[in-house]
Amino acid sequence: MDYTASEMMMVAAARALKNDDVCLVGIGMPSAACNLARLTHAPNITLIYESGTIGAKPYVLPLSIGDPELCETALTTVSVPEMFAYWLQGGRITVGFLAAAQIDRFGNINTTVIGEYSKPKVRLPGGGGAPEIASSCDQVFVIVSHSPRAFVPKVDFVTSFGFGTGGNHRQRLGLTTMGPSLIVTDLCLMRPHPQTKELLVTSVHPSVTREEIAIRTGWPVQFAGDLAHTDPPTAGELAVLRDLLNRSGQAGGMGPS
Template identity: 35%
Template sequence: MDYTPSELMAVSGARELQDRQVVAVGVGLPMVASLLAKRTHAPNMAILFEIGVIDSEPIHTGVGLADPRVWYRAKYLSSFVDILGTLLHRGRVDVGFLGGLEVDRYGNLNTTLVGDPKGKFRHMVGSGGANDIASCARKTIYIMRHEERKLRETISFITSPGYIEGGESRAKAGLVGGPSRVITDKAIFGFHPVTKRMSILSVHPENTIEDVVATMGFEPHIPEQVPFTEPPRPDQLKLIREEIDPERMYIG
């Protein structure tokens, strides 16, 4: 294998994005995946950062959205009300693309309170724009590490709603859209059209369904046919390594 799991995650994320889409992106691997898509098959995609940035072209890796490195060569610099309001809330964002600390079987995301081994809750980062994006985008993609403590049967706090309790509960809460993919370093998940439970779509090369299921906190829906995830192409890896994240801040 001549690529890392993080590189495969970024490439898999890029593959979910289409040309001309409007994508609201969180920091980290979602940013790498979006920049990769835009540099390859989706040149007319618009990349939005909640802080007020559209279509920047960073040449240095930033420490987060607050880093001007991430705003470099933007076409447009504005505000929360502009990006999260007049574009996202207005219904013009096709895809929300987020990282997460914990997700449950219905794609609810927790970035607020995480239990520690002593049974106490630690406060983490909260929402930022994540709740807004998960609530208002036409669909949402999550990218996160495949660990039992991150893919949980239940989470302690719903910061950003997925399908809430499954079935029709998201629509009943008055929300459109919902999570469409969860990309981990072992597999790609979708959601069952009726139950809205997480379902395995593909398993990354050199992984097995058994290992994928054994290393998560709940049993996902397993369809009869589960293909292997398509591996990254050399040109995608070259872009990630040499231009998008040369300091390996996000790819690790």
């Protein structure tokens, strides 16, 4: 069955979520992946959007983090201060699912500026909820298209802390959460090395070569010894994903890219 690299990425991301996860969902591709999981193998997953909606079950993917679709389908909607205090900092979220403009070899994320902060080449939107999502959720999944512009040796600005300079940097800062444990791209899956915390390629998507991954990664990327091969999307996964994106696009939400 034919599928795009983007579809492979969203399917691979969805598969990483479990039925009992409580997931804080970023807008865009994270939202697509999390709802695909909910509509396939994880029907009881709790999806939380930082606008305060807990247990949202959107029929169409929202364009923004606070579309009415989220509030109307949620178990409950809390205020934004409560969301960040009780639910996020209170440690009640198992997975934070983020996107990134830049991510580096130690999983630090930049969504703030390209270039110098005081004289940016490109001013990006900024951190939003991500800095504390990255530190307070049990673990963090990141979904990002694989390019040398995105996968840089060192981010221009640490918006959301991953593993810093590697090793036990998180522990030294007093962080007790796991940090970015999975990076999903359109080429592969990456996970941190158990000791150094450098991101390693752990699974390669179908018909992708090691050379292609190396060319599109901005540092000399390492491959895990027990490198796996990602299963292609099933017909069922693709049907649910395409239906979700089509009806969302028709409704003015996030549509097929």
